[in-house]
Amino acid sequence: MKAIICDSYGPPSNLRYGDLPTPSIRPDEILVEVHACSVNFPDTLIIQGLYQVKPELPFSPGSDIAGTIKALGADVKGFKVGDEVVGFAPYGGFAEEAVLPAKACFPKPPGMDMTQAAAFLLAYGTSYHALNDRAKLKEGETLLVLGAAGGVGLTAVELGKKMGAKVIAAASTDEKLAICREYGADEVINYTKEDLKTRTKELTGGKGVDVIYDPVGGDYTEAALRAIAWEGRYLVVGFAAGNIPKIPLNLPLLKGCQIIGVFWGAFAQKSPGKNIQATMELIQWFFEGSLKPRIHATYPLPLAAKALEALLNREVKGKVVITMK
Template identity: 55%
Template sequence: MKALLCHQFGLPETLTMSDIETPSPGPAQVLIKVKACGVNFPDTLIIQDKYQFKPELPFAPGGEVSGVVEAVGSEVKHVQPGDKVFALTIWGGFAEYVLADGHKCLPMPEGMDFVTGAITMYTCGTSLHALKQRANIQAGETLVVLGAAGGVGLAAVQIGKLMGAHVIAAASSDEKLKLCKASGADETINYTKEDLKTRIKDLTDGKGADVIYDPVGDQYSEPAVRALAWEGRYLVVGFAAGVPASIRLNLPLLKGASVVGVFWGAFAQKQPKESFENFQQILEWIKSGQLKQNIYKQYPLEQGAQAIRDLMDRKVIGKNVVVI
């Protein structure tokens, strides 16, 4: 089979197309013929050996896929060869075939296409877990989403609205904010032109934000924390800007605020029942048309490195997808 492999840790340009043996599933595994693979921020880290998961070289990036079941292990009963599925793989998805753990592989609902299936787990799973289990957001509360035009950001904007929040989308360009507005954001902030803390305060009549969803980090984290309301919750989702922020701990103290980590992958593994319930809700929203992500571009497997490069260069508005 063909795969886009990382033979040595580095930037996307070091990835190479290779012919390798098609793997066979173990007892609790599923072999999937890949149709599409979502491109996510962890892909930019894992090829540089900067991610919390450390695969052995060589490996293919690509953490979430959709496709058709080719074979299953003896312990797998919920899917069978020929079934359309989507799965969390962490890595390996930039290939014609990939192995997935059975408990991380779900049947695709009728009517869902492969591209949609390949961009659902990371972004929507992360955002609903963040807002529901970690922030316990309530209808009527104010949610500020940083990096709101990215994959997880747009999902958070839409899911926040579906949960009844007043959503303020913050992003780095007017073009990105236009999409956020079309996706349901009530207000917008261009944080390359406007002071983030001041604008959040202005838009909340001085109260501040109840919940801040931050997948960006770096220079925007501290002003965001300063703009929290009393008993606000600051969600640490990721560091797309490349640098984890240092936050002065007197700030959450003075606001009675919480700094809350969001690690959806660990949540899905440690609390599978709650994760499954979240996905049932996500799939209902997708089926009804209430939740829909923007597709920036589709790339063939041979251009998978470019897909990661475009994400690193912050060109992507919404999601990009590698199609096999």
């Protein structure tokens, strides 16, 4: 099968388009003919050897998969060959065929095309787990989303509004913030032009924000934390800025706040029942028209490295998807 192959850890330019053998499956796994696979920030880390998961070389990156079942493990129930599915795997999605754990595989909603389906599960799953399970966001609270025009950030804006919060979107350009407005943001902050802490305080009447959703890290983390409300919740989602910030621990003390880690992939594996319930709710909201994945661009499989570079260069507004067909 054709695949994007990582032979040695490094930047996207190290990847090659070539052949890998069709992967074998265990009894609790499903072999999928991949139609589309979205690009996520962990993909840029795993190819550099910087992610929690370090596959044996060579391997193919890619986690968020939509496609058609080709084969079933002996213990898999509830699916059949030919079913259209969407699912999540640690890696292997930038290929014509990939393996999905059965517990991380779902029927593809018939009203959702393959590109949308590939862009849906990880981004919305992460944000819903963060806001609902970890922060327990309440109606009427304020939510600040950093990197708000990115793949997960935009879903946090959408879901925050769906859950009844006042949403403040922070991003690096006015063009990105205009998209955040389209997706429901009540207020916006361009943190390349405005002081993040000062403007957040102004927009909340000096109170600060109840919940901060941070998939970026880097230089804006401490400024955002200084603008959190008493008993606020700071969600650590990722480090798209490229460096992990060091937090002065007197700030959580003075703010009476919580710093909360968000790792949706581990949650999906450790609590599959809860994850299935949440995924079904998200799919229902999609059908109701409440959620609309934003596809920034699609790339054919041979150009997957270009998609990863676009993500690293912060050119992406929404999701980028690799298509096989």
